[in-house]
Amino acid sequence: MIRLASLRLYPVTLDLVAPFRSAEGIQQAKRTYLLELLSDEGTSGWSEISAQNDPSYWPETVTTCLEIIEHHLAPLLARNFSSHVEIATRMATVKGNQMARASVEMAFFDLWAQHEGVSLSELLGIPTSRTHVPAGVTLSLSTDIEALVGELTDLRRQGYRFFKAKVAPDADSAILELASTSFPMEHLVLDANESYAGASGTQLDRIDATGAALIEQPLLERDFVGHVELAKRLTTPIGLDETISGVDDIITALRLGMAPTINLKPSRVGGYVESLKIIDRCQHEGLHLRIGGMLETGIGRAHNLALASHPAFDRVGDLAASDHYFARDITEPFVLSDDGSIECPRGLGLGRTPDPNWLLDTPFLELHIN
Numbered sequence: 522m523i524r525l526a527s528l529r530l531y532p533v534t535l536d537l538v539a540p541f542r543s544a545e546g547i548q549q550a551k552r553t554y555l556l557e558l559l560s561d562e563g564t565s566g567w568s569e570i571s572a573q574n575d576p577s578y579w580p581e582t583v584t585t586c587l588e589i590i591e592h593h594l595a596p597l598l599a600r601n602f603s604s605h606v607e608i609a610t611r612m613a614t615v616k617g618n619q620m621a622r623a624s625v626e627m628a629f630f631d632l633w634a635q636h637e638g639v640s641l642s643e644l645l646g647i648p649t650s651r652t653h654v655p656a657g658v659t660l661s662l663s664t665d666i667e668a669l670v671g672e673l674t675d676l677r678r679q680g681y682r683f684f685k686a687k688v689a690p691d692a693d694s695a696i697l698e699l700a701s702t703s704f705p706m707e708h709l710v711l712d713a714n715e716s717y718a719g720a721s722g723t724q725l726d727r728i729d730a731t732g733a734a735l736i737e738q739p740l741l742e743r744d745f746v747g748h749v750e751l752a753k754r755l756t757t758p759i760g761l762d763e764t765i766s767g768v769d770d771i772i773t774a775l776r777l778g779m780a781p782t783i784n785l786k787p788s789r790v791g792g793y794v795e796s797l798k799i800i801d802r803c804q805h806e807g808l809h810l811r812i813g814g815m816l817e818t819g820i821g822r823a824h825n826l827a828l829a830s831h832p833a834f835d836r837v838g839d840l841a842a843s844d845h846y847f848a849r850d851i852t853e854p855f856v857l858s859d860d861g862s863i864e865c866p867r868g869l870g871l872g873r874t875p876d877p878n879w880l881l882d883t884p885f886l887e888l889h890i891n
């Protein structure tokens with residue numbers, strides 16, 4: 522049994538090594554909050570708010586998450602918990618707000634795993650045989666073919682083998698040129714972030730002809746019918762990211778006759794309980810699955826890696842080493858192995874905690890529970 526004593530929120534700002542550009546805008550830094558749940562025995566579970574500072578990718582922002590956590594989720598935590606999955610049931614009275622709920626649920630799972638003396642992935646029922654996952658590195662939107670080839674060459678020299686490039690109809694010339702070089706396009710996912718909604722069929726056909734591994738989220742998040750029709754026409758598999766807020770969205774796509782590749786970000790679907798439902802459904806239906814990312818700090822990255830060690834993830838996801846994003850991470854960094862993979866944390870619980878010196882210097886908001 523666990524009883525919680527308090528919830529703490531620590532502001533964190535990490536400058537990105539390079540500005541990150543997508544169809545939604547440019548990001549210069551990661552500005553969010555780490556969330557610490559403390560039990561009445563003094564154990565800590567960690568997570569982070571994975572929302573962005575603006576609602577361009579997802580309706581929630583860091584600010585809306587803080588509001589929901591403080592005023593609607595924290596008051597639900599004043600009770601004895603006799604199982605880790607109870608946390609999701611408890612918070613289910615809050616509609617939507619998946620990223621806010623996920624930040625509480627995922628910290629609670631870290632806490633519970635430590636309470637049980639197991640790693641987070643063991644708590645999630647994941648076999649321990651997969652110790653590493655292949656890294657996949659995401660490139661900014663680029664219209665400069667020389668810069669793009671230079672960046673890819675540098676990343677391949679570092680050991681990366683799988684890539685994702687952001688694309689948009691008014692900025693896909695470099696990708697189209699790349700396809701005419703010797704670059705192995707089957708190692709490249711194209712992520713449109715909904716930007717081909719309203720684009721002409723010709724524009725989509727040109728992207729289709731590149732031979733990329735996947736076209737992720739070409740159309741608007743609620744446009745199931747458009748994606749179903751597009752999937753029939755294109756030869757490149759279609760992935761869904763923004764569309765998938767829970768397992769019900771996968772069931773809808775399947776009912777409409779589409780078998781999309783699913784980009785699973787545990788924070789976007791409300792946490793681990795919903796993620797495990799999605800994994801089960803994908804395995805049952807034979808859908809391909811990849812892990813997504815939100816430019817997380819080491820805390821969020823550790824959570825994603827714990828889940829990504831599940832064998833259901835049969836497509837390379839968006840997990841790169843910490844130094845690809847940040848000069849200095851908030852935790853012990855994740856590094857690229859010689860074979861182009863990243864090791865999944867196997868310590869007690871999450872296997873990563875914030876730098877204690879950083880914690881000492883950072884003022885936090887404390888919400889007392891009980």
Ligand SMILES: [Mg+2]
Nearest residue numbers: 712737738762
């Ligand atoms: Mg995406």
